[in-house]
Amino acid sequence: MWIKYLGAAFILAAAVMWGNLQAAKLRDRTRELEEFRLALRLLAAEIGYTATPLPRALLEVSRRVANPGVQFFLETVWQQLQEPQTADASAAWLAAVQNVQRQLQLTAQDWAVVARAAAGLGGLGREDQLKQLAAAETQLAAQAAQAAAVYASNEKMWRYLGALSGLAVVILLL
Amino acid sequence: MKKRTWQEQILPLLPLPLREIMAALPPAVADSLEEIRLRVGQPFMLHSGQGEVWLGHSGPVVSLDEACRITAADLQEVLLQMTEFSLYARDEELKRGYLALPGGHRAGFTGRVVMEGNQVKVLRDLNAVNIRIARQFKGVAVPLLPHVYCAEQQRVRHTLIVSAPQAGKTTMLRDLARLLSNGDGQRRPGFKVGIVDERSELAGCFRGEPQLDVGMRSDVLDGCAKAEGMMMLVRSMSPQVIVTDELGRAEDARAVEEAVNTGASILATAHGQNAGELIRRPSLAYLLENGLFERVIVLSRRHGPGTVENIYTGQALQEWLRAGRECSVD
Numbered sequence: 001m002w003i004k005y006l007g008a009a010f011i012l013a014a015a016v017m018w019g020n021l022q023a024a025k026l027r028d029r030t031r032e033l034e035e036f037r038l039a040l041r042l043l044a045a046e047i048g049y050t051a052t053p054l055p056r057a058l059l060e061v062s063r064r065v066a067n068p069g070v071q072f073f074l075e076t077v078w079q080q081l082q083e084p085q086t087a088d089a090s091a092a093w094l095a096a097v098q099n100v101q102r103q104l105q106l107t108a109q110d111w112a113v114v115a116r117a118a119a120g121l122g123g124l125g126r127e128d129q130l131k132q133l134a135a136a137e138t139q140l141a142a143q144a145a146q147a148a149a150v151y152a153s154n155e156k157m158w159r160y161l162g163a164l165s166g167l168a169v170v171i172l173l174l
Numbered sequence: 175m176k177k178r179t180w181q182e183q184i185l186p187l188l189p190l191p192l193r194e195i196m197a198a199l200p201p202a203v204a205d206s207l208e209e210i211r212l213r214v215g216q217p218f219m220l221h222s223g224q225g226e227v228w229l230g231h232s233g234p235v236v237s238l239d240e241a242c243r244i245t246a247a248d249l250q251e252v253l254l255q256m257t258e259f260s261l262y263a264r265d266e267e268l269k270r271g272y273l274a275l276p277g278g279h280r281a282g283f284t285g286r287v288v289m290e291g292n293q294v295k296v297l298r299d300l301n302a303v304n305i306r307i308a309r310q311f312k313g314v315a316v317p318l319l320p321h322v323y324c325a326e327q328q329r330v331r332h333t334l335i336v337s338a339p340q341a342g343k344t345t346m347l348r349d350l351a352r353l354l355s356n357g358d359g360q361r362r363p364g365f366k367v368g369i370v371d372e373r374s375e376l377a378g379c380f381r382g383e384p385q386l387d388v389g390m391r392s393d394v395l396d397g398c399a400k401a402e403g404m405m406m407l408v409r410s411m412s413p414q415v416i417v418t419d420e421l422g423r424a425e426d427a428r429a430v431e432e433a434v435n436t437g438a439s440i441l442a443t444a445h446g447q448n449a450g451e452l453i454r455r456p457s458l459a460y461l462l463e464n465g466l467f468e469r470v471i472v473l474s475r476r477h478g479p480g481t482v483e484n485i486y487t488g489q490a491l492q493e494w495l496r497a498g499r500e501c502s503v504d
Contacts, residue, residue, distance in 0.1 A: 053258035081259055084190060087251065089259040122254070125296060126262040 008174060012166040019162015026151040026158070028069075028105040033144035035067035036114060039074060040137040048130050054089050054122045055081050069104040076100055089122030110147070113139045180207070180307050183277035187255040187305075189248050192218060195229050203227055203234065210305040212249060217241030249300040256281055267397070269294045270373070274396075278308035278378020278385035308378050310386050314342070314480050315349035321469055321485050322350060322441070323362060330354055330365060330415045330439035332466060336446045337473035342480030343443040344419055346473065348376050348388060350441055351417045355389020367392040368413030368438070370403030376419055392417075401429035408436050417441045427457035434466060447474070449498020462495055470494070 039061050046057035055078055062074035076099055080092035097115045106114070117136035124132060181204070185193045195218065196210075206223025213219070217238055218229040230240040256273050257264045267273050272282045285300035322333050333350075337343045357364030369392055371377050377384035379396035388394065393411045395403040400418050407413050416433050418426075421442045430440055446452040453459045461467060470491055472483040486494045 047260075047262055051260075051263040053260040053263045055258055055260075057260075088254055092259070122257075122259040123261055125265045129262045 004174065008170040011169050011173070012163070015162050015166025015169065016159075017162070019159045019165075022158040022162070023155045025105045026147070026154055029107070029110070030144060030147045030151045032067055032069055032104050032106055033110060033140060033147050035065050035070040036073075037137055037140045037144060039065050039070055040117060040133050040140065044130050044133040044137070047126060047133070051126060069100070072103065073097075073100045090118040090120065093118035093121055110143055113143050178277060180277060180279065183275065184210070184279060184305060184307070187252060187275070189251045191231075192242070192248065195231060195233065195242060198233055200234065207307050209307065211302070212244045212252065212305075213302040214244055214246050214249060214300075216244060218244055246300070249303055252281075252303055253283070253300060265296070267374075268297050271297065272373065274374035274378065274380055275305075276380045276385065278310070278380070279306060280308070280373075280375065280378075281305045308386060309345075310348065311345055311480070312349060312352070312387065315346050315353055317482070318346065318350060318471060318485075319353060319362075321471070321487075323354065325361065328363065330441065331468040332434060332440045333442075333469040333471065334421070334462075334467040335441075335443045335471045335473060336452060337443075338447045338475075339445065340479065341473045341475045343473060344375050346471075346480055347417060347419060347441060347443050348386060351376070351392055351415075352387055352389040354415055354441075355391040357391075364389070364391045365414040366412065367415045367417055368404075368407035368411050369394045370398055370400050370407065370416065370418040371396050372398060372400050372403065372419065376417065399425075401425035404429040404433045408433055408438060413438050415439045415441060419443050420445060421461075422455055422457060424457045427461050430461060430466065440467075448472075448501070449494045450501040451498075453495065453498045462491075467491075 042061040042064055043057055046052040046060060052060065058074045058078040058081075062071045062078070065071055065074070073096055076096040077089075077092050080086050080095045081089065086092050086095075094115055097111055097118075101111050113136070116139060117133065120128070120132050122129075181197070185196055188196060199207075203220065203222045203224055207220060208223070209221040211219040211221065218241060220227040220229065227234050228238065228241040229235065230242055235241055253261070256275060261268065264273055268283065271284070272280055274280055282304040283297060283300055284302045285297050287297055288295045322331055323329075324331055335343050335346055351367050351369060354365045355367040367389060369376055369388060371379060371394055374396055376386075377388045377392070377394045377396065378386040379394060382396055384392075384394050393407065393413065395406060398406065400421070401423070404416055404418065407416060416438045418440075419442070421427070421430065421444045430442070434440060444452060444455075444458055446455075446458075452462060462470070468487060470486040472486070474481045474483045476483070484494075
């Protein structure tokens, strides 16, 4: 009999964990989008105030953002810039989007917005570069607001769904 | 620390195919290389002590048909590499048509210029890049020292070095700055030298750090307009000698005059092959006719860059100027 209870406990725990995981993905997506926004603002500051060249600016910004996924993305762009076959910074940014997208919780739509920040990167004068980054940051802000709304409305639903589906399975099996 | 060769500094900036061609240059060409010329649709070309060299995919060629042709994409890649993929970081230099490179080398650019009022807004659609290899010839100015340094008064004379382009003015001026800054440790003391390096040619600064040896008592204002720079140095660094390249504008003349009045000595260069050419430029004429320069050193390329043709002083200088004035009136 105790084996049955132990099995039920395992099923319930797994279902709760699955529900929490889905909720965490929503939370992480929101945080990652906010961190990307912060990264673009910091990049704009590096460009606007000290005209730091892109490779150094990317490393500097990666040290100042907290999210490891966004740090990894910025370091990947930097790494791409060191490759001899890299033609320009836009290509490096887009290559990093390709390489990193499975490791973060962003949706395809979010990545499309992140990819838009590549347009003209490093190939514009200072003022135009700042305008372009500001435009990308505005789009990310809209995306982050939408992600936050989804998180607020769906977080509890996923947690309850996890626990309740676990309970349903247990009841059916018992 | 081992000094990096021009190959280590310049080749990573070139597109891979051009890099491979350059890496296989014959030593005689590589050792005397002066310029790498990249022009859209034209042969890959070098200027060295051996003269003009055309390059094909396997090295120097004699026929234009075999020469490797440069594309617009090559130039764009060179530009992005030189700016570390960050045009915004170097846009002020680009507006002036050049970039300073690590090692004191320089790249000049031509292309389509977009103007805003009287100012260059941006240089785009590049059609040519000229990479000039910086070489420092230490000691070339030693023969000039007795003319420039007055041992009795322990001061540097106000001196103008003149020549046509590429005759060694800047090389000579840089070496004079180094020699005067370091002193000889015995009878000639080291001077505090302030260098206004408007085009990053004298000290070859890269990210503010001089890449060429300009002496241990030299302070370098890099990328600063000459007139403003001279005044900044006087106000902040109390230089005994002010060194600057290519005087010519009216504000330069005013700044030189003011700097001289503060007690600093001036070492400068100007374009011109003879007195007539100098006199035709009002600001230089003003400085020379008022006797501000005690020495005028004329260089040429007759026996190679840096050949000293004449050193004018006192009465001889006045006569030379008079002859130039008459020549210029004719």
